[in-house]
Every structure is written in C-alpha cells, then in structure tokens.
Amino acid sequence: MSIRLYDEWPDGIGHPLDSLLRTEQLPHVWCVGCGLGTATACLLGALEELPAVRDHAVLVGGIGCTGRAVGYTKLDNFHTTHGRAIPFATGLKLADPSLNVIVFSGDGDLFSIGGNHFIHAARRNVDLLVICCNNFIYGMTGGQVACTTLPGDHSTTTPMGNLEDAFNLPALAEAAGATYVARWTSLHPVQTQRTIREALGRKGFRFIEILVQCPTYYGKYNDMDLRGMVMYLKNRAAMAEGSAPAAVPITKDRIPVGVFVRLERRPFDGRIPPAS
Amino acid sequence: MRVAPLRPGSYFLSGNAACAEAAIHAGCRFFAAYPITPASDIGERLARRFAGTEDGIFIQCEDELASMAMVLGASAAGAKSMTATSGPGFSLMMENIGLGIMMELPCVVVDVQRGGPSTGLPTLPSQGDVLQARWGTHGDYPMVVLTPESAQEMFHCTLRAFNLAERLRMPVLILSEESVGHTNEPVSVPDAHAIETVSRKMTTVPPLAYRSYEPDDHGVPAMAPLGKGYGVTLTGLSHDERGAPRASDPENHQKLVERLFAKVEAHCPQILLYEEELTEDAELVVIAYGAVGRPAKAAVLQARQQGLKVGLFRPISLFPVPEARLLELARRVRGFVVAEMNAGQFAREVERCVRPVPVRSLSSLAAVHKPEEILHVIEGWAHVD
Numbered sequence: 001m002s003i004r005l006y007d008e009w010p011d012g013i014g015h016p017l018d019s020l021l022r023t024e025q026l027p028h029v030w031c032v033g034c035g036l037g038t039a040t041a042c043l044l045g046a047l048e049e050l051p052a053v054r055d056h057a058v059l060v061g062g063i064g065c066t067g068r069a070v071g072y073t074k075l076d077n078f079h080t081t082h083g084r085a086i087p088f089a090t091g092l093k094l095a096d097p098s099l100n101v102i103v104f105s106g107d108g109d110l111f112s113i114g115g116n117h118f119i120h121a122a123r124r125n126v127d128l129l130v131i132c133c134n135n136f137i138y139g140m141t142g143g144q145v146a147c148t149t150l151p152g153d154h155s156t157t158t159p160m161g162n163l164e165d166a167f168n169l170p171a172l173a174e175a176a177g178a179t180y181v182a183r184w185t186s187l188h189p190v191q192t193q194r195t196i197r198e199a200l201g202r203k204g205f206r207f208i209e210i211l212v213q214c215p216t217y218y219g220k221y222n223d224m225d226l227r228g229m230v231m232y233l234k235n236r237a238a239m240a241e242g243s244a245p246a247a248v249p250i251t252k253d254r255i256p257v258g259v260f261v262r263l264e265r266r267p268f269d270g271r272i273p274p275a276s
Numbered sequence: 277m278r279v280a281p282l283r284p285g286s287y288f289l290s291g292n293a294a295c296a297e298a299a300i301h302a303g304c305r306f307f308a309a310y311p312i313t314p315a316s317d318i319g320e321r322l323a324r325r326f327a328g329t330e331d332g333i334f335i336q337c338e339d340e341l342a343s344m345a346m347v348l349g350a351s352a353a354g355a356k357s358m359t360a361t362s363g364p365g366f367s368l369m370m371e372n373i374g375l376g377i378m379m380e381l382p383c384v385v386v387d388v389q390r391g392g393p394s395t396g397l398p399t400l401p402s403q404g405d406v407l408q409a410r411w412g413t414h415g416d417y418p419m420v421v422l423t424p425e426s427a428q429e430m431f432h433c434t435l436r437a438f439n440l441a442e443r444l445r446m447p448v449l450i451l452s453e454e455s456v457g458h459t460n461e462p463v464s465v466p467d468a469h470a471i472e473t474v475s476r477k478m479t480t481v482p483p484l485a486y487r488s489y490e491p492d493d494h495g496v497p498a499m500a501p502l503g504k505g506y507g508v509t510l511t512g513l514s515h516d517e518r519g520a521p522r523a524s525d526p527e528n529h530q531k532l533v534e535r536l537f538a539k540v541e542a543h544c545p546q547i548l549l550y551e552e553e554l555t556e557d558a559e560l561v562v563i564a565y566g567a568v569g570r571p572a573k574a575a576v577l578q579a580r581q582q583g584l585k586v587g588l589f590r591p592i593s594l595f596p597v598p599e600a601r602l603l604e605l606a607r608r609v610r611g612f613v614v615a616e617m618n619a620g621q622f623a624r625e626v627e628r629c630v631r632p633v634p635v636r637s638l639s640s641l642a643a644v645h646k647p648e649e650i651l652h653v654i655e656g657w658a659h660v661d
C-alpha cells in the first residue's frame with residue numbers, strides 16, 4: 001500500500017493526490033462527510049501506483065454527485081449525459097484501444113437510467129473498468145428513492161418506506177458477463193484501492209461497487225447522522241471474498257464485501273474478422 | 277488490411293449505399309447504430325465494408341441513446357464517426373446530439389426520415405423531422421442540416437457533412453428520406469484523391485497550456501489527443517474555456533452559447549448550398565428540398581412551357597436557413613410555394629424570412645408530391661390576378 005501521509009508531503013501542505021487534481025477547482029461540490037471523496041482518492045491512489053496505466057487513463061462520468069468526480073482530475077475526462085457514460089466510454093475504447101478507460105459514476109446513473117448500457121457492455125465484454133459509487137439514494141436531485149434503496153428505507157419519494165426491492169449489483173454484473181466483480185465500502189479504503197489496482201491490471205469488463213455514505217440524504221431520511229452512517233456501513237460489512245455474486249445481496253444486517261469474480265474472456269474490440 | 281474507398285467510376289447505388297460509401301471516402305472509420313427501417317442498410321453495408329480491416333469499427337448498439345453516445349466517444353478519441361437512424365431513433369438521439377454540441381465533438385448523424393409521429397409509417401417517406409433536426413434537443417444552439425435529393429447528392433452531402441463537422445467541431449445532420457435512401461440510381465464516384473477531406477484542427481500548444489474550449493479566430497477550439505497529458509476536459513454542463521463547470525453563471529453561459537452560434541455564422545459561406553432554376557425573372561418561386569425537389573423542378577419546367585414565370589429554389593443545406601438569399605428573392609417575386617412532405621415546417625421558416633411576401637404551403641404527409649400537384653398550385657397562383 002502506498003497511501004502517503006500528509007507529513008510526508010513537502011512542507012506538510014497540500015494533499016498527496018494534488019498532482020492528479022485540478023486544485024484550482026476546489027472546493028468540490030460534495031457535502032461534508034460524504035463518502036465520495038474517499039472513493040475518488042482510492043481511484044486516484046491506485047492510478048498513482050500504476051504510472052503506465054495512469055498516463056493513458058481516461059475518466060468518464062455520468063450525471064449525479066459521483067459523475068462530478070472526473071472533472072476534478074487532471075486526467076483526460078468526460079462528464080457525459082445521464083446514464084450514457086458507458087456507451088461514451090465504449091466509443092473511446094473502441095476508437096483508441098491504447099486508452100485505459102474508466103467509468104466512475106453513481107448507482108442511479110449506471111443502473112437506473114443507464115442500466116441497459118451496463119448489461120450490454122458487460123455482455124460484449126468491452127474493455128472498461130466501471131466503478132459504481134452506490135449511496136443508496138439520489139443525492140444530486142435531493143434524496144429520491146433509487147434502484148439500490150433497500151426495501152422499507154425512506155426517501156423523499158418513499159415517505160412510508162420503499163416498496164421495491166433493490167438490485168444486487170455484483171449478481172447483475174456477473175449475470176451480464178463481467179469478468180471481474182468486487183464490492184467494498186468507503187470504510188475500506190485500503191482494500192478498495194488495492195482492488196482498483198488489481199482491476200486496472202486486468203482486461204475485459206470489470207466492475208467494482210463502492211458503497212459510500214450520503215449523510216445529507218440517505219442518512220437524514222433514515223435517522224442517521226454522519227457517525228451513524230459510517231457505523232452503519234462499518235458494522236454491517238462482512239468479508240465474503242470469493243462468494244458467488246448471487247449470494248451477496250445487501251440486507252439490513254449484512255453488507256458482503258470482497259472480490260467475487262475473476263474470469264478471463266476475450267474483450268470485444270469492434271473489429272469484424274475477415275470472412276473465412 | 278485497411279478500409280478501401282470505392283474505385284472511381286459509375287455505380288448503381290441506393291441513397292443509403294451512397295451514404296455509406298461517401299462516409300468511407302470522407303475517412304469515417306467508426307459506425308455505431310441500432311437497426312431501424314429505412315436506415316438499417318447503411319450499417320449493413322458498412323459492416324460488410326469494414327469486415328476484415330484493422331481500422332474500420334462497426335458496432336450494433338443496444339439502442340440509439342447508446343449509438344449517439346458511442347459516436348461521440350469515438351470522435352473524442354480521434355475517429356471520424358457516424359450513426360444513421362430514422363424517426364423513433366432520431367428522437368432517442370436528441371439527448372446526446374445536445375451533448376455533442378456542448379462538448380463540441382465532430383460527427384455525422386443521418387436521419388432517413390419516415391412518417392411519424394411515433395412508429396408512424398416505417399416504410400414510407402416523410403420530411404416530418406425538419407424542425408426536430410433543427411430544434412430537437414433542448415436549449416439554444418446552432419445546427420447544420422443537409423438534405424439530398426438523390427443518391428448522387430447523398431454522396432456529396434455525406435462528404436460535406438464530415439468536412440463541416442470537422443471544421444466546425446460539432447455534429448452535422450443529414451436529413452434523407454425513405455424515397456432517397458431506397459431509390460437505386462447511377463452514382464458517379466470520383467477519384468479518392470480528387471475528394472477534399474477536412475480533418476479537425478489539433479492543438480499546437482504544449483500539453484500543460486492546453487485549454488479544452490479555447491476558441492481560435494473562427495470560434496472553434498482545437499482538439500487534443502487523449503492519453504498524452506493534455507488533460508482534455510469536456511462536459512455537458514455550461515463551462516468556461518478550461519472545461520470547468522460554470523453551472524450557475526448566466527454571463528458565462530451567454531458567452532458560450534453566443535460563441536457556438538457565431539462559429540456556425542462565420543462558416544456560412546462554406547455551409548450554405550442551394551440549387552436555383554429559372555429564378556432570374558421569376559414572379560413565383562417554388563421552394564422544395566430533398567426528394568420533393570425533383571417533382572418541383574418538373575412542375576416548374578412545365579409551367580414555363582405555359583409561359584408562367586416560375587422558378588425553383590432548392591436548399592441543399594436546410595439549416596442555417598439561407599435567409600439572405602430568400603430575402604433577395606422576396607424583393608422581386610410576388611409569392612412563394614413551399615412543397616414539402618410535412619405539415620409546413622420549412623414554410624414557416626421561409627415565411628419569417630420573406631414577410632410580407634405571401635407564402636403558400638403545399639403539404640403532402642407520406643408521399644412525394646406528383647409534379648401535377650405542384651403545377652396545379654402554380655397555375656392557381658398565376659390566375660389569382
């Protein structure tokens with residue numbers, strides 16, 4: 001691990017990841033206590049550990065709190081339309097196979113409005129790393145129910161509790177054809193960064209779910225302050241490395257974490273072979 | 277093996293096939309689309325033409341939201357890219373056409389129009405998407421729309437569309453029709469070396485000095501290669517020259533959108549294209565475009581035989597509207613007839629340019645006008661006074 005401490009930084013000022021950040025654009029739009037900063041730091045930290053990957057990395061974000069992350073980086077980045085980060089990223093990767101294309105977006109963006117693109121990119125095995133920051137709710141629009149909100153949970157549009165079931169994202173990813181599937185939380189920065197690093201060294205459609213606390217909305221409507229939200233993730237997280245994705249749904253009591261799928265499958269490149 | 281353009285010569289091609297072949301001549305090596313009648317055969321041809329090459333990329337998408345997004349992504353990565361669709365798919369593309377305008381990514385979108393609204397008339401021609409092509413995505417923005425009358429003209433429009441897209445750094449639309457797309461006719465393909473192809477301007481500044489949206493003298497920002505340290509930053513949010521979001525800054529937004537309009541305005545001499553027939557002494561001018569231009573020309577020639585002073589104005593670039601030329605014509609004619617396969621969409625554009633000269637709309641919703649229908653209106657007009 002190479003998380004550097006502040007006091008290792010010259011003069012003790014700045015952030016260890018400043019070299020990858022457009023510091024002139026800070027402060028960011030995220031709320032105090034939000035888990036997205038940790039998730040972003042894990043991605044950038046992993047890229048710093050792999051300079052050869054970093055130098056050809058392109059970040060693609062969708063719409064929502066997470067989608068804003070890519071624009072704070074000095075890497076080539078595209079902040080696209082709601083739900084369309086994956087097809088935009090597919091175009092980038094097919095047109096220039098030398099790029100390491102990373103999609104960094106939220107659960108609503110990738111799995112609700114963009115769900116169709118996710119399953120098809122996984123089925124095709126487009127050579128992309130897709131990182132989903134799942135905060136269980138719509139943050140940017142003010143706390144509405146999401147396809148990842150657990151049954152019974154509260155939001156601005158489920159005042160009596162959510163009536164629907166939530167996606168088990170690793171199971172969805174595996175069923176659709178992803179070659180690498182993992183889940184961590186913002187309370188596991190070391191494991192998350194290590195997993196991103198491993199995924200960056202692999203090929204094919206790779207998916208990592210990072211659960212992040214949203215104290216502003218998910219916490220607020222479900223009677224948790226920041227500390228409560230952090231403890232919620234921390235206390236429920238349970239190591240499930242190697243488990244079948246179908247066996248890792250998030251429940252009220254348990255958040256299974258770990259790497260669930262490691263497969264080899266030839267990535268899709270859009271080139272049609274000659275007739276034989 | 278690399279994608280090879282057709283050898284020069286005379287071919288018998290449909291409008292859709294001519295589009296695919298011209299795209300190859302223009303340098304298009306990325307095509308993404310979802311099957312839809314009557315546009316599918318553009319992709320089918322390109323899939324065959326790209327097969328076995330290392331540089332031609334074809335992908336059949338999950339939907340048109342994806343095809344438009346992929347075309348933009350490919351463009352950002354340096355490819356000349358295109359998609360083709362028809363009404364319902366065109367509706368789905370609107371979202372990312374807006375993204376292309378905001379990110380300023382060159383690409384070509386072909387809409388082989390069929391009757392609408394909704395599923396409408398999948399196998400019949402229409403020009404019902406004219407105003408959607410102009411204003412279909414939300415917000416204020418300029419748009420470049422070309423519309424061919426034949427397979428031969430489709431070949432030229434496709435070449436021009438790519439060149440304009442690259443020059444202007446924006447999506448350019450081609451409005452074709454089922455009637456043009458599926459009519460087979462002779463197409464003369466010129467020598468590839470004789471065809472002018474334009475490529476986007478790439479930045480010459482060092483990576484650290486690069487700003488993704490810094491315009492040149494013509495209002496067009498230079499692009500930069502990816503993965504080379506330029507820190508390309510493109511967003512659909514309103515932004516400044518660095519690409520930094522400025523989502524609550526009306527002044528900055530005004531400046532941005534005005535520049536988008538100005539870059540198209542500045543290139544009007546390269547964009548505007550129309551055919552005129554017998555307009556010098558005309559008292560009445562028939563305006564028609566796309567496939568309707570053909571019966572319109574026949575009607576005008578027949579009217580001339582009767583001694584009626586009628587001319588034809590046929591826009592090949594539909595947007596920006598050739599306002600200055602319409603105004604000039606309006607100064608010396610007594611009226612206009614706009615024949616089109618919709619309920620009068622372009623007629624309204626003409627009206628606002630030529631006011632108070634009267635404009636008569638001759639609408640046919642799902643069939644190309646017959647020459648006698650247009651002639652009938654011309655005769656009726658001539659006998660008014």
Ligand code: SF4
Nearest residue numbers: 030031034065139214
């Ligand atoms: S709304 Fe929630 S997810 Fe969005 S920035 Fe605030 S805390 Fe984070």
